[in-house]
Amino acid sequence: MAIMGRPREFNCEKALDLALQVFWRKGYEGASMADLTEAMGITKPSLYAAFGNKEELFRKALDRYVDGPGGYFQAALLKPTARDVVASLLYEAADALTNPDTPGCLAVQGALSCGEAAQTIKQELMARRAASEADLRRRLERAVAEGDLPADSDAADLARYVSAIMQGMAVQAAGGVGRDQLRKIADLALRNWPPL
Amino acid sequence: MAIMGRPREFNCEKALDLALQVFWRKGYEGASMADLTEAMGITKPSLYAAFGNKEELFRKALDRYVDGPGGYFQAALLKPTARDVVASLLYEAADALTNPDTPGCLAVQGALSCGEAAQTIKQELMARRAASEADLRRRLERAVAEGDLPADSDAADLARYVSAIMQGMAVQAAGGVGRDQLRKIADLALRNWPPL
DNA sequence: ACACATCCGTAACGCTCGGTATAGATGGAC
DNA sequence: GTCCATCTATACCGAGCGTTACGGATGTGT
Numbered sequence: 001m002a003i004m005g006r007p008r009e010f011n012c013e014k015a016l017d018l019a020l021q022v023f024w025r026k027g028y029e030g031a032s033m034a035d036l037t038e039a040m041g042i043t044k045p046s047l048y049a050a051f052g053n054k055e056e057l058f059r060k061a062l063d064r065y066v067d068g069p070g071g072y073f074q075a076a077l078l079k080p081t082a083r084d085v086v087a088s089l090l091y092e093a094a095d096a097l098t099n100p101d102t103p104g105c106l107a108v109q110g111a112l113s114c115g116e117a118a119q120t121i122k123q124e125l126m127a128r129r130a131a132s133e134a135d136l137r138r139r140l141e142r143a144v145a146e147g148d149l150p151a152d153s154d155a156a157d158l159a160r161y162v163s164a165i166m167q168g169m170a171v172q173a174a175g176g177v178g179r180d181q182l183r184k185i186a187d188l189a190l191r192n193w194p195p196l
Numbered sequence: 197m198a199i200m201g202r203p204r205e206f207n208c209e210k211a212l213d214l215a216l217q218v219f220w221r222k223g224y225e226g227a228s229m230a231d232l233t234e235a236m237g238i239t240k241p242s243l244y245a246a247f248g249n250k251e252e253l254f255r256k257a258l259d260r261y262v263d264g265p266g267g268y269f270q271a272a273l274l275k276p277t278a279r280d281v282v283a284s285l286l287y288e289a290a291d292a293l294t295n296p297d298t299p300g301c302l303a304v305q306g307a308l309s310c311g312e313a314a315q316t317i318k319q320e321l322m323a324r325r326a327a328s329e330a331d332l333r334r335r336l337e338r339a340v341a342e343g344d345l346p347a348d349s350d351a352a353d354l355a356r357y358v359s360a361i362m363q364g365m366a367v368q369a370a371g372g373v374g375r376d377q378l379r380k381i382a383d384l385a386l387r388n389w390p391p392l
Numbered sequence: 393a394c395a396c397a398t399c400c401g402t403a404a405c406g407c408t409c410g411g412t413a414t415a416g417a418t419g420g421a422c
Numbered sequence: 423g424t425c426c427a428t429c430t431a432t433a434c435c436g437a438g439c440g441t442t443a444c445g446g447a448t449g450t451g452t
Binding site: 003004005006007008009042043044045046049 | 426427428429430431432
């Protein structure tokens with residue numbers, strides 16, 4: 001049995017990308033269904049039929065983010081040395097955070113603080129940030145094992161340190177700071193790596 | 197002509213402190229008037245008579261924050277050396293961000309991203325963060341002039357760097373990271389100061 | 393004691409929110 | 423060409439939002 005009935009008139013993935021942009025700029029709570037449907041070019045019933053509800057839509061947009069524009073994070077972990085990994089993370093973050101197509105960090109701006117209704121989203125984002133930090137921590141643990149970092153380095157502390165700098169850059173970007181200024185933050189952070 | 201009519205039954209400053217706690221935990225948009233009136237122990241008409249509206253209430257709470265729990269920032273600028281200033285900022289931030297009475301950084305969590313209605317608040321917070329950073333920049337400029345920092349230091353870049361670390365710590369604190377872990381971030385940042 | 397300015401509480405306002413019932417349009421399967 | 427599953431669109435729902443009108447309560451100044 002192939003597909004039956006009237007086919008969908010819009011492209012699901014394109015619509016998700018448009019929704020992602022709205023969530024990016026306004027956060028989860030700040031983005032209203034009216035904002036979303038207008039940006040996506042579809043009506044509310046179509047949105048609900050295709051994506052379930054606002055929360056599921058956000059989660060799907062979030063998945064699309066980490067696999068797409070947010071992919072620089074996982075890509076950076078593949079660099080050969082710990083210094084390359086951290087440098088790549090910080091400079092790629094500076095670029096991504098100021099790219100007009102990918103404004104800011106969804107995991108930070110999405111729902112840092114919110115009302116009761118959005119707390120499951122807030123916790124989801126907290127978990128994602130923690131998971132990314134854990135990925136970085138494991139990469140740095142490997143670097144310690146390989147002698148790429150001093151043997152007495154605490155990979156967990158270093159990962160938290162680098163994560164905090166990236167998140168601080170995200171806050172700066174939300175405040176309108178530009179790419180070159182973010183890269184200078186990265187420069188300064190990298191002037192002592194590893195921070196001994 | 198002294199005061200006339202029925203005197204107010206609640207303490208304005210105490211009520212402001214209670215409102216501040218709500219804004220702290222839920223952000224500007226996430227805090228509803230019902231949340232606020234319940235926490236403050238007053239009814240809505242009393243709140244509107246005393247504070248104007250939600251936006252003015254937030255601004256008054258914000259003023260009370262910078263003069264009270266947020267005062268560590270200005271206090272840190274009075275330390276004798278640039279290193280003392282930065283160390284005080286980072287360690288005091290670690291303490292303040294994890295103090296149950298002053299949870300997180302209102303300037304970061306208040307309204308990082310939001311809907312249309314709250315964008316004046318968002319811009320106010322952006323301006324406050326920028327103003328704090330400018331205060332720090334001027335303090336570091338003084339340090340350069342005093343020979344306390346290398347003559348080729350860029351005070352603006354350094355101030356942005358330190359601000360980003362503090363804001364990153366605020367995001368970490370919003371994610372549940374504890375005091376000791378935040379202090380380790382401060383430790384790592386201070387291992388190269390100034391970052392040459 | 394009286395008058396009045398002010399505050400408190402109930403109850404409602406208009407609006408927007410996220411979400412949906414229903415009816416009409418569309419196009420593939422037979 | 424007919425059937426019918428599916429999509430689209432209008433119009434609406436109940437709930438919650440920030441805000442306010444109104445009337446009764448309260449204490450001060452005269």
